[in-house]
Amino acid sequence: KAGVTQTPRYLIKTRGQQVTLSCSPISGHRSVSWYQQTPGQGLQFLFEYFSETQRNKGNFPGRFSGRQFSNSRSEMNVSTLELGDSALYLCASSQDREADTQYFGPGTRLTVL
Amino acid sequence: GQNIDQPTEMTATEGAIVQINCTYQTSGFNGLFWYQQHAGEAPTFLSYNVLDGLEEKGRFSSFLSRSKGYSYLLLKELQMKDSASYLCAVIRGYNKLIFGAGTRLAVHP
Numbered sequence: 001k002a003g004v005t006q007t008p009r010y011l012i013k014t015r016g017q018q019v020t021l022s023c024s025p026i027s028g029h030r031s032v033s034w035y036q037q038t039p040g041q042g043l044q045f046l047f048e049y050f051s052e053t054q055r056n057k058g059n060f061p062g063r064f065s066g067r068q069f070s071n072s073r074s075e076m077n078v079s080t081l082e083l084g085d086s087a088l089y090l091c092a093s094s095q096d097r098e099a100d101t102q103y104f105g106p107g108t109r110l111t112v113l
Numbered sequence: 114g115q116n117i118d119q120p121t122e123m124t125a126t127e128g129a130i131v132q133i134n135c136t137y138q139t140s141g142f143n144g145l146f147w148y149q150q151h152a153g154e155a156p157t158f159l160s161y162n163v164l165d166g167l168e169e170k171g172r173f174s175s176f177l178s179r180s181k182g183y184s185y186l187l188l189k190e191l192q193m194k195d196s197a198s199y200l201c202a203v204i205r206g207y208n209k210l211i212f213g214a215g216t217r218l219a220v221h222p
Contacts (some may be wrong), residue, residue: 033208043156043200043212055207090155094208101146102210104155 002027004093004105012111018079021108025072025093032074033102034066037088049074050096078110086112117213119201124219130189133216135201139182146210147175147186148200156200159186188218196220 005024013019025032033056034046045058049068066076072093078085088109092102117137125131137145144163148156160168162177162184174187188195198215205211 031208033210035210035212042214043202043210045209045211048208050207056209058209092210100208101158101161102208103158104148106155 004091004103006089006091006105006108008108009106010109010111012113013081014113015081015083017081018077019081019110020075020077021089021091021110023074023076023091023093023105025074025091026103028095029093029103030072030096031094031100031102032068032072033092033094034074034076035090035092036060037090037107038086043090046076081112083112086110117201117203117211119199119213119216121214122217122219124221125188125191127191127193127220127222129191130187131191131218133186133188133199133201133218135184135186135213137182137184137201137203137213139179141205142179142182143204143206145175145177145184146202146204147173147184148202150198150200150215152197159199191220193220193222 007022031050033048037043048056052068063079068074088107090107091105094100094102119135147159150156160175167176172189177184198217200215201213202210
């Protein structure tokens with residue numbers, strides 16, 4: 001079974017731009033979670049989607065948003081990029097139970113100049 | 114509270130045993146995960162504990178005490194490839210993982 005895939009793998013943007021990242025979960029997984037990883041803050045939860053609905057949200061500003069499609073693929077968007085948004089963005093998928101093992105994709109490395 | 118504490122760095126010798134501890138605030142606890150992350154790679158799942166006790170999986174074991182807010186990951190017969198960061202994470206609510214800062218383990222010959 002194929003793992004979680006994320007595109008693109010690397011991205012360079014400038015301040016003020018916006019970016020969209022994509023995540024395809026493991027086949028049959030209906031929950032997709034997004035995390036931001038930085039050297040200073042570690043891994044932080046952004047949000048979680050299940051059946052096209054956001055069920056849980058972390059403490060990030062409204063510039064960070066996401067959505068999920070009917071095939072469980074998910075996208076996250078960051079608008080008005082800031083230098084501090086430079087990070088590794090990880091997507092994880094799991095089955096439909098509330099507390100299930102999450103399997104991570106390879107991540108998208110975003111650099112904001 | 115969300116505090117999850119684990120040591121920042123540890124070193125060990127190839128072939129030895131190492132125990133990585135993790136403490137957490139017990140409110141809203143739904144389970145505890147351990148992940149391994151090599152530099153530049155994504156975290157990979159190692160273990161999941163929801164009930165008290167020891168879970169053994171090959172060279173890796175994980176222990177949980179819910180009343181004490183305490184877990185440890187035990188790595189036996191250490192190999193050089195075990196040099197990585199080990200992340201303790203508590204799950205709260207719908208698939209919301211709260212991660213500790215991670216423990217960087219260096220295995221020396």
